Amino acid sequence: MARRNKVYEGKAKILYEGPEPGTLVQYFKDDATAFNAEKKATIEGKGVLNNRLSEFFMTGLAQIGVPTHFIKRLNMREQLIRQVEIIPLEVIVRNFAAGSLSKRLGIEEGTALPRPIVEFCLKDDKLGDPLVSEEHIMAFGWAEQRDLDDMVALALRVNDFMSGMMLAVGIKLVDFKIEIGRVWDNDFMRLIVADEISPDSCRLWDIESGQKLDKDVFRRDLGSLTDAYTEVARRLGVLPSNVTHAPKPTLIN
Numbered sequence: 001m002a003r004r005n006k007v008y009e010g011k012a013k014i015l016y017e018g019p020e021p022g023t024l025v026q027y028f029k030d031d032a033t034a035f036n037a038e039k040k041a042t043i044e045g046k047g048v049l050n051n052r053l054s055e056f057f058m059t060g061l062a063q064i065g066v067p068t069h070f071i072k073r074l075n076m077r078e079q080l081i082r083q084v085e086i087i088p089l090e091v092i093v094r095n096f097a098a099g100s101l102s103k104r105l106g107i108e109e110g111t112a113l114p115r116p117i118v119e120f121c122l123k124d125d126k127l128g129d130p131l132v133s134e135e136h137i138m139a140f141g142w143a144e145q146r147d148l149d150d151m152v153a154l155a156l157r158v159n160d161f162m163s164g165m166m167l168a169v170g171i172k173l174v175d176f177k178i179e180i181g182r183v184w185d186n187d188f189m190r191l192i193v194a195d196e197i198s199p200d201s202c203r204l205w206d207i208e209s210g211q212k213l214d215k216d217v218f219r220r221d222l223g224s225l226t227d228a229y230t231e232v233a234r235r236l237g238v239l240p241s242n243v244t245h246a247p248k249p250t251l252i253n
């Protein structure tokens with residue numbers, strides 16, 4: 001296979017030049033990091049699961065008219081994506097209190113929020129991705145007011161879609177993070193969902209038991225991360241159900 005040029009390597013993914021201008025190949029690694037990369041591990045199979053799950057969510061979003069960077073899955077670990085200019089902000093949507101919101105405001109984890117809350121964090125590992133206000137964003141030119149309105153609207157549509165998908169399989173979407181990029185079609189700029197949507201960037205709790213099925217399993221040493229992500233994929237029908245756990249066929253008289 002021809003050697004491809006690496007464009008960027010992040011903590012969980014690598015981007016290579018794509019086969020055509022304006023495209024990239026996104027490779028999902030097995031590496032997991034938490035607490036701004038203070039905690040690291042390689043978790044076999046995580047990349048394969050996230051490649052599939054991100055494909056599943058992005059394809060569903062496209063079907064309801066939410067634009068994303070996803071073009072097609074190429075193999076177990078790689079997908080073809082549209083090249084975007086990433087806006088240097090993490091867009092977080094919260095339905096229930098957890099993580100940094102609970103710590104910052106002293107709200108017990110799991111408390112239902114009166115409405116979905118959208119937050120922005122500056123994408124800067126050295127600063128630990130600090131929370132920023134719309135005032136900061138506009139003053140420092142990270143995005144314009146019109147972009148911000150579009151970003152909030154996109155994030156809330158993703159929230160509705162993801163919450164519904166998860167609810168249907170007995171999972172509560174507590175919160176998630178997305179990244180958004182700019183693309184140009186001729187002179188017309190628009191914003192699309194980029195990066196990934198996977199249990200690495202969501203909080204997913206089983207509705208019945210409260211069991212965590214997301215990266216908190218790794219952050220908080222709660223068991224096997226692969227098992228948790230496999231469970232999410234299995235419930236969504238992204239992976240065939242585990243044959244060893246499938247009920248035996250029953251004879252119908």
Ligand code: UDP
Nearest residue numbers: 092098099100101175176177200201202203
């Ligand atoms: N998140 C993420 N990447 C980050 C920070 C947060 O994907 O760099 C996700 C995280 O998995 C959770 C949501 O964004 O689903 C909210 O995270 P929070 O602000 O509570 O931060 P944390 O407690 O994870 O530090």
